[in-house]
Amino acid sequence: MNNIIICGIGLIGGSIAKGLPKDNFNVYVIDSNLDSKNNAIRNKHAHEAMDSVEEVKKLEDAIFIFATPPKTTLEILKKNEWLLGSKFSVTDVTSVKTELIKYLKGFDAENFILSHPISGSHLSGFENSSENLFAGKTTIISSFGSSKFHLDRIQNLWKSLKSNVIELDYENHDKLFSLTSHLPHFVAYSLMKVLHDNNIDISTYAGGGLKEFIRLSQSSPEMWGDIFQSNAHLNKHIDELVEKLIELKELSSSKDGFALKEYLKQFK
Amino acid sequence: MNNIIICGIGLIGGSIAKGLPKDNFNVYVIDSNLDSKNNAIRNKHAHEAMDSVEEVKKLEDAIFIFATPPKTTLEILKKNEWLLGSKFSVTDVTSVKTELIKYLKGFDAENFILSHPISGSHLSGFENSSENLFAGKTTIISSFGSSKFHLDRIQNLWKSLKSNVIELDYENHDKLFSLTSHLPHFVAYSLMKVLHDNNIDISTYAGGGLKEFIRLSQSSPEMWGDIFQSNAHLNKHIDELVEKLIELKELSSSKDGFALKEYLKQFK
Numbered sequence: 001m002n003n004i005i006i007c008g009i010g011l012i013g014g015s016i017a018k019g020l021p022k023d024n025f026n027v028y029v030i031d032s033n034l035d036s037k038n039n040a041i042r043n044k045h046a047h048e049a050m051d052s053v054e055e056v057k058k059l060e061d062a063i064f065i066f067a068t069p070p071k072t073t074l075e076i077l078k079k080n081e082w083l084l085g086s087k088f089s090v091t092d093v094t095s096v097k098t099e100l101i102k103y104l105k106g107f108d109a110e111n112f113i114l115s116h117p118i119s120g121s122h123l124s125g126f127e128n129s130s131e132n133l134f135a136g137k138t139t140i141i142s143s144f145g146s147s148k149f150h151l152d153r154i155q156n157l158w159k160s161l162k163s164n165v166i167e168l169d170y171e172n173h174d175k176l177f178s179l180t181s182h183l184p185h186f187v188a189y190s191l192m193k194v195l196h197d198n199n200i201d202i203s204t205y206a207g208g209g210l211k212e213f214i215r216l217s218q219s220s221p222e223m224w225g226d227i228f229q230s231n232a233h234l235n236k237h238i239d240e241l242v243e244k245l246i247e248l249k250e251l252s253s254s255k256d257g258f259a260l261k262e263y264l265k266q267f268k
Numbered sequence: 269m270n271n272i273i274i275c276g277i278g279l280i281g282g283s284i285a286k287g288l289p290k291d292n293f294n295v296y297v298i299d300s301n302l303d304s305k306n307n308a309i310r311n312k313h314a315h316e317a318m319d320s321v322e323e324v325k326k327l328e329d330a331i332f333i334f335a336t337p338p339k340t341t342l343e344i345l346k347k348n349e350w351l352l353g354s355k356f357s358v359t360d361v362t363s364v365k366t367e368l369i370k371y372l373k374g375f376d377a378e379n380f381i382l383s384h385p386i387s388g389s390h391l392s393g394f395e396n397s398s399e400n401l402f403a404g405k406t407t408i409i410s411s412f413g414s415s416k417f418h419l420d421r422i423q424n425l426w427k428s429l430k431s432n433v434i435e436l437d438y439e440n441h442d443k444l445f446s447l448t449s450h451l452p453h454f455v456a457y458s459l460m461k462v463l464h465d466n467n468i469d470i471s472t473y474a475g476g477g478l479k480e481f482i483r484l485s486q487s488s489p490e491m492w493g494d495i496f497q498s499n500a501h502l503n504k505h506i507d508e509l510v511e512k513l514i515e516l517k518e519l520s521s522s523k524d525g526f527a528l529k530e531y532l533k534q535f536k
Contacts, residue, residue: 071525118475138472166472179468184477187455190512192535194505200447204406204434207386209452212480214535221532228520229528237462238517242510244458249506252496257339260497264489267460267482 001026003062004157006046007053007076009036011121012093013067014129017045019161028056036126053080056088063153065115066092070226074099084109089150091115091157095181097142098174098232104144113154114142114170116177117163124220135162142170178233185224186238188216269294271330272425274314275321275344277304279389280361281335282397285313287429296324304394321348324356331421333383334360338494342367352377357418359383359425363449365410366442366500372412381422382410382438384445385431392488403430410438446501453492454506456484 004020006013007030017027017040027046030053031037040046050056053076056064064083066073073092077083077100083090084107091113092100104112119137121128139158143151158165168176191213195202202214228234251260272288274281275298285295285308295314298321299305308314318324321344324332332351334341341360345351345368351358352375359381360368372380387405389396407426411419426433436444459481463470470482496502519528 180473193512194508205448217535221529225529240462244461261489261493267485
């Protein structure tokens with residue numbers, strides 16, 4: 001039996017609790033939200049609730065999962081440095097790693113594996129979690145020269161949740177996701193602000209394309225605020241996007257229909 | 269029996285041909301693409317193909333639909349000014365009206381009704397058209413002080429295609445759609461250009477949010493080039509978006525987590 005401790009049972013943590021096969025795993029949950037904890041225990045998604053991370057020490061061995069937003073993860077980890085270098089395998093689930101990597105570099109953290117399940121939702125909280133959130137989706141893991149033992153355990157954890165695991169150099173993680181995920185969300189919020197300031201009734205006139213911007217802009221402000229503040233690569237790519245908007249605007253205004261259409265064709 | 273002439277049988281024109289109940293309508297099609305025309309006739313989506321707009325004159329009465337991109341619509345209309353003020357009810361389907369309105373203002377065009385079915389797709393061409401493209405979707409129509417006779421006929425045309433019809437003041441059309449449709453597409457192309465220039469492998473790392481940007485950027489370059497060049501309101505809103513991107517970037521960089529989260533909460 002593997003002991004699994006899930007710290008934070010919102011959308012991601014709750015989906016892990018619901019998705020793990022209970023025959024192979026003892027699931028412990030930690031969360032300041034009593035309703036979520038009670039709900040998880042009552043519906044047999046977890047075996048036991050814990051009141052604090054300190055309480056984890058009573059277990060001889062376990063996989064410890066930070067399923068908290070980026071800044072909260074770092075705060076809790078700083079208060080529980082004993083986790084680093086312990087026998088526990090430790091992982092997180094956030095989509096931004098810059099600050100975490102900066103911190104981990106000060107330690108022998110071979111038992112900390114970075115995880116990033118690419119399976120978010122604009123919905124958040126335990127009430128929206130689902131046992132199938134990770135099934136068929138990709139989870140990125142990055143290693144700090146981790147031992148095979150810890151790496152295997154975290155890989156197997158995600159495989160138990162039916163996720164496809166890909167390894168990625170941790171140095172490249174945030175650059176990649178600043179472009180494929182954080183910038184699209186950043187744009188969605190900015191576009192919604194333009195519509196909002198123009199008093200547009202989006203419920204009546206939103207076509208297919210806009211609906212996705214609306215959905216993205218309804219994601220968790222807590223989590224996305226953290227992400228926007230934490231990704232060291234994002235500002236550079238926002239500047240690039242502003243350049244491209246101006247470049248395409250100039251092309252549209254030049255009346256050179258041919259060059260404009262060639263530009264738009266690049267992505268077909 | 270109503271005579272319907274569909275000029276241009278791409279995605280929209282083809283879907284009109286396929287969706288109209290053939291018992292009530294005689295459908296004529298005009299297109300320079302012989303394959304599309306032959307296909308429409310062979311599969312009984314149309315009763316007869318015509319070689320030119322001139323040939324339409326042989327009909328005593330008809331509804332004439334321009335299902336061509338914005339600039340093409342205007343070119344063809346300019347060569348066939350006799351349509352304006354004729355007995356025919358005339359309509360278009362494009363999502364940008366600035367240039368068309370400017371032109372129509374020079375005429376007594378009470379038989380020209382502006383139509384805009386909000387039911388596009390990133391796919392284009394007759395081969396992707398569908399009899400249900402408009403069903404349950406909204407079609408905006410705008411009138412130039414049109415007579416009830418012509419207005420009713422165009423309304424009934426869209427209702428025959430099971431679309432919900434909304435009337436909108438033509439002065440407001442392009443401002444509204446520059447925000448709810450043209451700006452989102454414009455952003456999608458610009459964002460894809462940033463990813464492209466950063467050599468990102470979007471097939472492996474695209475999460476849910478990015479997929480929609482990819483889809484939008486694969487829309488018809490012909491049509492969207494026309495739209496970006498024709499909407500008089502778009503440049504102003506691109507400038508507003510650039511302002512909002514910089515505003516949100518400054519907020520993210522200020523380390524004021526509370527103000528940032530309040531900003532992101534506006535759209536929940």
